[in-house]
Amino acid sequence: MSRSPYLQGATINPAEDFRRMRRIVAEDLDWTLVIVPCLSKLCLQSFIRNFEEKPIFEELSPTQRDFVQEGLSTSLPLNLTANLISDGVFWKRCCEERWDLCDVSHYGHSWKRMFFERHMENIIELFIPYSTEEKTVLEMVPLCKNYVKRLNISQLLPPIREPEGEEEDELGLDSPYQNENEGQSMDHFNFKILLSKLTNLEELHLVYKVNQCGMNFEWQMFEMTDKDCKSLASALKSCKTLKILRLHESHIEDKKCLLLVKHLLDHPSLRELDFSHNLIGDKGARAVAKLLNKSQLETLNLYDNDIRDHGAKALAHALAKNPTLQSLNLRLNRVGDEGGQAIANALLNNKTLSHLHLGANKVTEPTVITLAKVIAQNNTLKSINISCNCLGEDGGKALEEAMSYNTSITECDVCLTGMGEQSVSFINQAVWTNKKNAI
């Protein structure tokens, strides 16, 4: 009864009702005065918003810089941020936005370095000769030259071939002229324009191959052309800070190896050379041997090549006189007994080499016997690997005897050598004791 007049009133006076409906509703229920940010924070936020127009960063105090780094958009142009914003949260955010896996410990714990190295790598890996302009790379150089120390390039794209070209290829497979032409057309990114400008570059890992080629597979995609080799060689010569060079799986033959080594002679800073998974033969090995004594190489890796006894002899000859080399890896080559013996004899005079890998090298008893002499006598050698060689029981015994005199070797791999179980366990025991003593 009491409601009905009210309802009637409500229907009669809609204006009044409307007025009653209008209430002040707090727009933000969580709003409190505590949450109101400081003026300084607001200022910093406005800095962040207008960073592109008016970058203010160096004038700020460290804590303010941190705040700005937290807030800056990662899509800002690099030419603005590269040399302005120091290593910190901003670059971390940039990295994590672009890549899923970010292990900063591999980059000297510098997010900025990580970002620029990976950015550069991406640019080079996606560089397509003749279609991508060189400018895109060169523009980046002034921005990242201070931060890039290592370039780990996992692919180098060949130029896009037009459909006509394919036909030509098919037609003129036999003609050498056509081949030459094709070689030219298959040239990859020219490092000559880049390496001399990266003043802080210390490591260069190159692979002349294409990832995820799919059904477009061609052998040529996994090769380094002569022109590539020339340009790379001269680029390497111009890069005076390089310490480590790795050229894997790039189809380097003796000829290319000669060319590269010729340019690497007397390099001021090169310490490590890695030509794993190539096709270097005796000539190339000879060239590398020549390089050994004309540089400060400490590590030489020729894993999975085609070096035979002649090349091994050349290397052994160089090794006998070399005072710098510490690690030599000739795994998966065809050194044979002659080469192995030569190397073992060279080690009798060498006092610097500490790591030797002669795994899978077709080495047999005589080499092991000479090696046993070396092991018994040499105290610098720390690890030796002669696995996958047919050494036989006698070789095992000789080695066993030699190990009983040795105190320096902490690693010795003698798997799959056909040795007797006893000698293997004895060798392991000896290595074990050496290791314990070393610790």
Next chain:
Amino acid sequence: MEEFGKDPEEAPGPENQQERSSLQSGEADEEVHEDVNEEPHNQQPEDKKVEESEKMVLSQRILTLQRELPEQIRNIQTAADAKESMRRTEQEKACRLRLELLENDVKSSQEKFGEIIGEWSTANQKITPQELQELLNNQQKLSSALLDDKKRVINELQQELKVGDDRYVKDLRKHAEELGLMMERVEDQIKTLKMAYREELAHIQRINQQESEVLLTTDKAEWEQRLKALWDKELDRLMQRQEKVEEYNEKVEDVVLETRDQFNDKQLGHNEKLMAMVRERKQLEAASMSTQRILTVIPKPDGPDNLIQRKLRLVRKEMLNLKAQYSSQQKCITQMKRQLTDRRNRIVQQHGHTQKKIQHFAVADVKKFEQMWLMIEDEVKQLVERVLVLDSIIYKQHLGLAWERPHMAFMGRSGLIQPQKQTQSPTHQAVTQVIRTQDLQGSQRMTDASVGPMLKTDAESVTTEVHKAESEGGAEVEERKLSNEALKTVMELLCDELGFLFEEKFLSQLAPLEEEEQAVMKLSSLFSAFGISKREVPRLAQVLLKHKNQKRLQTEDVCVETGNSSDKAEDAGASCMSHVTSEHMDLNHLLPALKSFLEQHMRSREVPASQNLSFQCEAVRDTSEDQAYWESMSNVISEDKVKVWEAAESKIKQYHAELTEISELITETLSLEQQNAELRVLLQQYLQSIVFTDLESS
């Protein structure tokens, strides 16, 4: 096909290795277990060594794990290497075989080709077509055979290629499998390593806990031991201390007792000594007393000189003391005197000032009074005149009666009512006059006093003259002389009569002086003693003289006064005697007169003399007469007249009221008249207008 056969041989390689590695790890575990088993044996003798060995075992285990686990991976790698090397050798072999085959093929095909070519040369020699046909057929056969050979070779190679492809695919698969295996192993390794590390961590924690517990327990034990030792030590020390305290307490008590005993003994000794000494002293005293007594009893043999001398000394001493006291007291007295005199002078000065003031005020009051009197009298007289005028008006105009001016004696008078005594006692007036003159001559008299001796000779005559003058009733010149002479006589009288007051010393001191000087000195000393100043001296004389006069008047006028009975008797007795004798005989009355004067004088000191005089004047005035005078003034209009006046007033008031009514009526009638006049004018106007309208209408 050989390759197929070889591959399975190689395949179990990793597995074998795995087994081997597992064996190795098992061995390591066994070793560990052995070590663990060995532990309990060693535990009993040396705990620390066991812990160390445990640690060593653990670290060794970790090391072995670290060594063994990657070996498995390495084994796979090496196996892959071995396979690769094997493959290479096989490839090389295959290549060589292929090359050989190709070479053989090339050789055979070249031979065959040569045959065919050779056949072609023979073909020229053949002429017959059949032969040619045959040759051709033969050639064809040969070439087809050659082609077949080639094709066979090609087929073989193609087959090889296929096989190689298959093998490659297989290799790839195997690689993939190996990779998977490797990854698995790596994961397993990671797991095992984690486990191992966790175990190690737990172990280390346990060991650490144990160690810390052991350390704690040992430390606690040590702590408790040490605490116990400390407490024991403390207890021992406390016990020792208590014992010592007890000892010391005993010692202290002993010492106290000893000292008390000693003290008591000493006190007793001292007391005894004291008693002895007292006894001795008493004895000595007794002896001295006896000796004294002996001495007193027998002074002479002892020597009187001594005694006298002693006494003399004592007396002198006393004298000196007394002198000192005297001098000090004198000093005090002089000081007091000075102070007192100062105070007195001050008071006297103040007194003079106040007297002057009072005099001044009295004169002013008198003046004012007179002025007031006169003024009020004038006013009253005016009022009386007005009343009289009104009265006369009322009588003449209102009542129509004849009016007589009532007799008013006071109207003629003005000023203060003078006392009637003025006429009654002319002698008194004269006396006052004398007093006034004497006041004027105060200074003169002082000179006279100093030149007293010169006038002294005339004293007798003066007194007579005074008498004459008084009897005659006042000649001023004579009076002055008289006063001077009388003064002299009075002074002399005083000197003589009051001689008993002077001390002998004073008199003896005055003795060498002449009589006149003596008198002067005496008088001065007397006055100073009485406290009478030199100015008051004449008054004294006058009083004395008056005293005499009064007696004489009493006798002469026979008026009854309350004088002294002795005076009356004397007067009565000596009334007939001559004036001179009577004067001289008055000496007996001088003393009482002087006395009275002094009393008066003492009183008059408080009240100044002049005021005294004015008081006398006021006192003389008779206020009753004043009242009568003023009453006579008020009684100018008698009670009957007042009644008449009141009646007249009421009548006049009535008349006045009527008059006012009339005046009001007059104004009313005036206004009515005016209204009447106006109405008349209006009526006239109206009438005129009606006439005009009538005329017009008509």
